Amino acid sequence: MAGPLRVAVLISGRGSNLQALIDAFGPKVADSPVKIALVLSNRPDAPGLERAAKAGLKTEIVDHKAFQSREDFDVAMDREIRAAGAEFVALAGFMRLLTPQFVTAWKDKLVNIHPALLPAFPGLNTHKRALEAGVRFHGATVHFVRHETDSGPIIAQAAVPVLSGDDESTLAARVLQAEHRLYPLALRLIAEDKVRVEDERTIVSGAPSADGALFNPAPS
Numbered sequence: 001m002a003g004p005l006r007v008a009v010l011i012s013g014r015g016s017n018l019q020a021l022i023d024a025f026g027p028k029v030a031d032s033p034v035k036i037a038l039v040l041s042n043r044p045d046a047p048g049l050e051r052a053a054k055a056g057l058k059t060e061i062v063d064h065k066a067f068q069s070r071e072d073f074d075v076a077m078d079r080e081i082r083a084a085g086a087e088f089v090a091l092a093g094f095m096r097l098l099t100p101q102f103v104t105a106w107k108d109k110l111v112n113i114h115p116a117l118l119p120a121f122p123g124l125n126t127h128k129r130a131l132e133a134g135v136r137f138h139g140a141t142v143h144f145v146r147h148e149t150d151s152g153p154i155i156a157q158a159a160v161p162v163l164s165g166d167d168e169s170t171l172a173a174r175v176l177q178a179e180h181r182l183y184p185l186a187l188r189l190i191a192e193d194k195v196r197v198e199d200e201r202t203i204v205s206g207a208p209s210a211d212g213a214l215f216n217p218a219p220s
């Protein structure tokens with residue numbers, strides 16, 4: 001049997017999604033289907049780097065400010081990812097746009113978590129925009145990365161209700177909790193070979209689907 005999927009996790013900041021991946025697949029987890037081969041940050045001061053070091057994971061910093069062009073920066077990242085033996089890349093709060101060359105090189109081996117139910121609210125400030133739009137459900141999406149920002153075949157989504165009285169921070173916290181469950185779930189499905197891309201949509205096999213309907217407001 002093939003060994004665990006060797007994943008590089010790319011971060012830019014806090015790293016709470018990285019922490020969820022460490023808790024699910026870190027060195028302390030026996031028989032993990034995923035091995036975190038590298039945690040790479042484009043920011044030397046990203047707090048997530050400490051989480052990685054604490055877990056005993058290999059870390060690298062590729063500071064985007066040290067590069068003349070996006071291309072050069074992505075080439076340097078690519079080199080570190082491959083040097084660490086990673087065969088798959090997971091963006092976890094990585095806040096740099098990737099070049100078409102990088103995205104093409106890692107096609108179907110590069111996933112992102114986005115704090116909205118795509119294709120609604122790509123880009124930044126998703127929680128504020130969801131509140132402004134008045135949607136009753138918001139959430140998070142894990143998807144394969146394509147050239148357009150926050151686009152690509154969707155692997156898994158988690159929906160959370162928007163509650164009356166929510167502000168950006170209460171809604172963000174609810175979504176983040178869901179993200180922390182969603183990302184390990186999606187990566188596990190990939191590592192177990194249960195996800196394939198066909199005609200730019202994913203087919204997930206061997207995993208239970210959600211059933212029923214969610215209502216918000218709920219019927220009384």
Ligand code: GAR
Nearest residue numbers: 013014015016017018093113114115
């Ligand atoms: C998460 O909410 C993630 O979905 C989002 O940044 C946050 C990172 O938090 N990612 C994006 O907006 C990507 N465009 P974390 O560093 O605590 O995981």
